[in-house]
Amino acid sequence: MNMQFSVLASGSTGNATYIEADGQSFLVDAGFSGKQMERLFQQVDRKIEDLTGIFVTHEHSDHIKGIGILARKYKLPIYANEKTWKAMDGLIGEIPTDQKMTFSMESTKSFGPVDIESFGVSHDAAEPMFYIFHHHGKKLVLLTDTGYVSDRMKGIIANADMYLFESNHDVDMLRMGRYPWSVKRRILSDVGHVSNEDAAVAMSEVVGDKTKRIYLAHLSADNNMKDLARMSVEQTLLSRGHVVGEQFELYDTDPKTATALTVV
Known part of the structure; x- marks a missing residue:
């Protein structure tokens, strides 16, 4: 299966990007309410409950507003580096420990044939990082903030x-x-x-x-x-x-x- 993606929404008020390939599906950031996120997923005919995981770039509200509600409602794993997890403490509510995944900066995680690479950026957050998705020779770069x-x-x-x-x-x-x-x-x-x-x-x-x-x-x-x-x-x-x-x-x-x- 080809890698596909949709910018669900992007701007100074909120950001969320969807990527899928070979039965795996990923959300990078969820800067909207739970209801808004559900509406955006409907626009691309996909379901939040099918996500492999949500990947956080940094703790600013236009990137994490819906993280807590989506994690709890759909029992999804959330990936962020340790400093971002600490910075999100108190901002997204309680996340069950088994859903809190650490994704270190300048590292790569593999999900089947999809490799996700993280890299640091220069932004006024705890440890902001963005992602590159690799799939069968294809390369998708996400870089904002x-x-x-x-x-x-x-x-x-x-x-x-x-x-x-x-x-x-x-x-x-x-x-x-x-x-x-x-x-x-x-x-x-x-x-x-x-x-x-x-x-x-x-x-x-x-x-x-x-x-x-x-x-x-x-x-x-x-x-x-x-x-x-x-x-x-x-x-x-x-x-x-x-x-x-x-x-x-x-x-x-x-x-x-x-x-x-x-x-x-």
């Missing part, structure tokens, strides 16, 4: 078949927006979020011959727009020798609506 993309990270995520890539904000919109300066400084910092332009620069340095799709994710509700993100990313990629529509395609994500379940 990082202030910058380091050379180390670029080496790890290079030449994937498909990317979910943060394109959080337009710098001018952020600077002129309603946020207090302390919040703006945090977003613009090395432990904040990457801008449209910075995301595109990183994309230009990691895409390869295998790359076919890039999904723009985690757009700020206040400091970005889909059309603006797409235009900024396309222009920056073009300036660096990559023509969208030739080597690969760009796709939007939405904070309320799932993308179609797509073969990687």
Whole structure:
């Protein structure tokens, strides 16, 4: 069976991504209420109770809001590193010990023919990490919530078949927006979020011959727009020798609506 994935929803208000292959199915983050998560799963005609497990990137609420209720209601194993587990204490309610799984940073876990690789990012959380899904030579990279993309990270995520890539904000919109300066400084910092332009620069340095799709994710509700993100990313990629529509395609994500379940 092919690996398939759907960005169930992505944005500054919540994030969740679904991946399946060979009878295994995975959820990365659950940044919505239990009812919202059930609605998102219905959009892709899948059931939460069939999940192999839920994988947590970090403890911010837009990534863990539904973790506790899903774990308890559906008796699902939850995977996170030790520092993230400690940071989630008191935020997600009680999780039975036998459902609390440790997934260390910079390690790989195998579930049948699916290998899930974790890697660290630069974000203001306890020990934030994201995931790469490997299946029969296919490579799917999930990367949001990082202030910058380091050379180390670029080496790890290079030449994937498909990317979910943060394109959080337009710098001018952020600077002129309603946020207090302390919040703006945090977003613009090395432990904040990457801008449209910075995301595109990183994309230009990691895409390869295998790359076919890039999904723009985690757009700020206040400091970005889909059309603006797409235009900024396309222009920056073009300036660096990559023509969208030739080597690969760009796709939007939405904070309320799932993308179609797509073969990687």
